[in-house]
Amino acid sequence: MSDKRRILLQLDTDTQPSAFDSVVALDAGAEVLLRYGGVRPETVTPLVHGAIFTRGPKDLHRTAIFIGGSDVALAERVRDAVRKALLPQWGLSVSVMLDPNGSNTTAAAAVRTVLQRQSLNNATVLVLGGTGPVGQRVAYLAAQLGAEVRIASRQLLRAQETVEQLLACLPSARIMAGETASEDGLRQAVQGCQVVFGSGAAGVRILPRTVWLGQPQLRILVDLNAVPPSGIEGVEPTDDGVEREGVLCFGALTVGNLKMKIHKAAIAKLFERNDLLLDLEELFALSATM
Amino acid sequence: MSDKRRILLQLDTDTQPSAFDSVVALDAGAEVLLRYGGVRPETVTPLVHGAIFTRGPKDLHRTAIFIGGSDVALAERVRDAVRKALLPQWGLSVSVMLDPNGSNTTAAAAVRTVLQRQSLNNATVLVLGGTGPVGQRVAYLAAQLGAEVRIASRQLLRAQETVEQLLACLPSARIMAGETASEDGLRQAVQGCQVVFGSGAAGVRILPRTVWLGQPQLRILVDLNAVPPSGIEGVEPTDDGVEREGVLCFGALTVGNLKMKIHKAAIAKLFERNDLLLDLEELFALSATM
Amino acid sequence: MSDKRRILLQLDTDTQPSAFDSVVALDAGAEVLLRYGGVRPETVTPLVHGAIFTRGPKDLHRTAIFIGGSDVALAERVRDAVRKALLPQWGLSVSVMLDPNGSNTTAAAAVRTVLQRQSLNNATVLVLGGTGPVGQRVAYLAAQLGAEVRIASRQLLRAQETVEQLLACLPSARIMAGETASEDGLRQAVQGCQVVFGSGAAGVRILPRTVWLGQPQLRILVDLNAVPPSGIEGVEPTDDGVEREGVLCFGALTVGNLKMKIHKAAIAKLFERNDLLLDLEELFALSATM
Known part of the structure; x- marks a missing residue:
């Protein structure tokens, strides 16, 4: 088993990355947060590449990306840019969760x-x-x-x-x-x-x-x-x-209590594999197991 | 006993959060720092809410807020805004320390x-x-x-x-x-x-x-x-x-040596309860125990 | 032996500190990152002072500075400013590595x-x-x-x-x-x-x-x-x-595989002493041991 620390890139469209999302991520099993504020679709590629080019394929499930922020539409465009920068065809991918403003x-x-x-x-x-x-x-x-x-x-x-x-x-x-x-x-x-x-x-x-x-x-x-x-x-x-x-x-x-359980279960799930996208439907499916 | 990590929100009025305050906090027992630069009174509410709405009352003493920065008057206004955003009447509070530029x-x-x-x-x-x-x-x-x-x-x-x-x-x-x-x-x-x-x-x-x-x-x-x-x-x-x-x-x-001891003791104290305000007088009282 | 955590100040000339450099540093032994984006020569002095004034000389090898960013010439000017702010004559120094854009x-x-x-x-x-x-x-x-x-x-x-x-x-x-x-x-x-x-x-x-x-x-x-x-x-x-x-x-x-080995070995080396500068020639010398 890999002993590499579980690193979560927290990409937030707001200038100040959400403290809420940070605390929940830490409590749900992320060991280190790399937090970015003011993230835009056009600035994510080097961040995604930093996530996928630094660890071998067998360790990539220990790195993941969370996308948040109060501007939900902008966060969805960030999600699209993140997915475009991943290289799953070469096994170079990390799991991604989208939950801007907790909406999902x-x-x-x-x-x-x-x-x-x-x-x-x-x-x-x-x-x-x-x-x-x-x-x-x-x-x-x-x-x-x-x-x-x-x-x-x-x-x-x-x-x-x-x-x-x-x-x-x-x-x-x-x-x-x-x-x-x-x-x-x-x-x-x-x-x-x-x-x-x-x-x-x-x-x-x-x-x-x-x-x-x-x-x-x-x-x-x-x-x-x-x-x-x-x-x-x-x-x-x-x-x-x-x-x-x-x-x-x-x-x-x-x-809100159930929302928190889903949020935490989702963060934990991000670190099980390196190819998940946890968006609305996946998060809803996950909630069935609670 | 709670095994949640001790999280310190470091709210700094300067663009670059103080490295001094970060290192001291880590050496004094903060396990994870959520660092914010350029903090203003009008931007603290979501940060405080992120601190108080993410953990149950019995774990809230594992989250705390440190307010610093080289503009002492501005930091005091941030302190006022932070206190206003806390909800102690519902038990939703975290301890707060104010030490802009190490002045206190x-x-x-x-x-x-x-x-x-x-x-x-x-x-x-x-x-x-x-x-x-x-x-x-x-x-x-x-x-x-x-x-x-x-x-x-x-x-x-x-x-x-x-x-x-x-x-x-x-x-x-x-x-x-x-x-x-x-x-x-x-x-x-x-x-x-x-x-x-x-x-x-x-x-x-x-x-x-x-x-x-x-x-x-x-x-x-x-x-x-x-x-x-x-x-x-x-x-x-x-x-x-x-x-x-x-x-x-x-x-x-x-x-300076005594100042460092007070600073570290204060950070450690932040994580003992969730309702402290460690400002000038409290820090001075704390120094009597050294 | 010191049990203080190994803290790396990641000074990046880009607005978003490199995720690549962060993950490599964490995997190579840095325990906590203090990440700064948009770093300029004229803003490093308080950061360096925060690094050297917070721990006693016997613990200073547990703090180090990494300088990166896509603007290589600017990063070199940051390096010069960092070295100028160190006070090695009083034992108040931390080790420094320069690798803007991975060029070294x-x-x-x-x-x-x-x-x-x-x-x-x-x-x-x-x-x-x-x-x-x-x-x-x-x-x-x-x-x-x-x-x-x-x-x-x-x-x-x-x-x-x-x-x-x-x-x-x-x-x-x-x-x-x-x-x-x-x-x-x-x-x-x-x-x-x-x-x-x-x-x-x-x-x-x-x-x-x-x-x-x-x-x-x-x-x-x-x-x-x-x-x-x-x-x-x-x-x-x-x-x-x-x-x-x-x-x-x-x-x-x-x-690239050898580059990664050099990068990780260099990060680990930063925490062995508090007076190293790992620039091109030192990194090249280090690569001989692999």
Whole structure:
């Protein structure tokens, strides 16, 4: 067995590399971090080459790359540049994980939380704040699992754009847009849903209790906002499947705990092989083992 | 007992995080450093949140924050921003140490050095270069210990400003300003003092031998300038209480050794609990145990 | 024996400190890296002081400095500034290694590879791409070993400048310039040489097979270009002394393996004493022990 230290290159699009991602990586088994801030697609090639040209193929699973940052779209372009710089055809590769702003692990945790209670196949699912990084990913996973998904936003146009992007990836999925600027729009969006995810901005209430109360089909509420007040009124951050008014409630801290487990398991997994890409779908699959 | 590694976030206001602070932290028990340069009050919140949201309350004493940098006033504003971002009411806190440019540990060491020989209560104390970061802190500690303190500067106005700032913190203290641009002013400032601290700029002589020689009350000279020539003529960097012309002399290396011990003890202490603030007074109190 | 961790200050002139240099340093025995990007001669003094003022003389061999970066000339100015900030007269020094862009270790490996088969004393040696960082260093070492050296460049003027610089360091050496923009010039440059080094730009063919084929004196070809196509046509990256058309061929990966061994041995050596400078000549001397 190799005794080389497990080195994680933390590539962050923000000027200051995330301290959150650093601490989690260290606690999950990375022994040394090589942290880079302000990373751009056009600057990653020498970093990737430094990762793959320094150790022999049998030791390359002890080096890995984590891509983060608060600009999710930019981080995805960094991911593409990283993959392009790898040379898997010669065995010169390292495993890569993408989790900008925690969006992948959070979405995986949110959807997995629901799946532990209810199948999403043919369920009707509403994603409030569905145009943000986490909301989009929740919608993607739910649609892939066979749900009919409603993307809600205060601006219909943005919701429609997100729907188009998702359909480009999942052409046979059932995804539609909804506008929730008014309480009427909101009520219409909730009507007929079995599951509602709240993934709006931190500290913003996006669903009043009066709107979800008494909806006959509604079975599960998942709130992803940890900063008071909760995004979905009536759901507490620590709720872990408690039944309120006949609806199972899951709060942000409960989902956050699972998110942390997925994040740590993923970091550990990076060091098992040198050819993994742990992006949204792989992280969601990984969450099934928890 | 937790086996999580001891992680220190080193927040430095300078572009390049201090190598000095890094090496000392590593030698004092920090296992991993997360180093940040160019830190500003408005950029610390995500860093603090990364520190407090990643480990459970029982492990949070294994994460800590050190604030440094050559701009002492800016570092103090960073300290305020860090404390504001902590959430001690929920147990989500980490211990914090402030030592920009070594000013706190140096001042603590300088005053402690004197205290090992002589009480400062009712002593008359002169602080040459008293408007600089170290000088101000020496004056603060001496005044708090009951000394009558003279803040000396080549510019009287700056000395008066410093006196006002100190009196705002210590309203009942006895602190006054003195101008030392001329040898006459200098001689007047030294007259009647039992203790003189030299904390001027590196490599600048601020007190000629002829001025302090033969002052009947003078008992102790402490020079804090390690770069030749010594700030107080006649005091050698390695002087450790040697008597010269009837005066006990302490040089910069002697004070520096104690400063290093305080610095290391403080870093070690950061990892004992998760709710400490180690600022000037706490560091001075800590120095009593050495 | 000291149990202080081996700390390497990695000073890099590039904005992003080299990941390559970091991984190699960690694998070669550095326990903690303090990495700095964008280092300039005028910013190194506090970093060097942080290295030498934090540990006692008996522990200073556990701290060292590595200088790298893609701008070789700038890195050399950083080296000069680092040496100026050390205080060896007081025992306050740490060992320093210079290897910007791998130029020193690569040149040392290339010349050592040849020496294992053939003396360079009085040999005639051609350095294609001889004006680049690696080429210049290969030429320097070969000239010092008594070879007659031809510096080849597509621009005669640049070759002449390099010759002048080398002669300023090695006044009694035999070094001359050659222009190789045309195949005629190239053929003339190769004529009469026993050894040809190819150190041109990555991925650029600088010597066609037809030019070197059938040269009666030619004994050894060394190609330093790892990116296809090889710089010297007919030499494969993995060639390790294989005879082709009567000429011993050495490829970029073979030289690269020796380069890596020199690099790692040098890092390890940094931590044996606190007064070494490992620059081109010292690294070349070190390569003799492999």
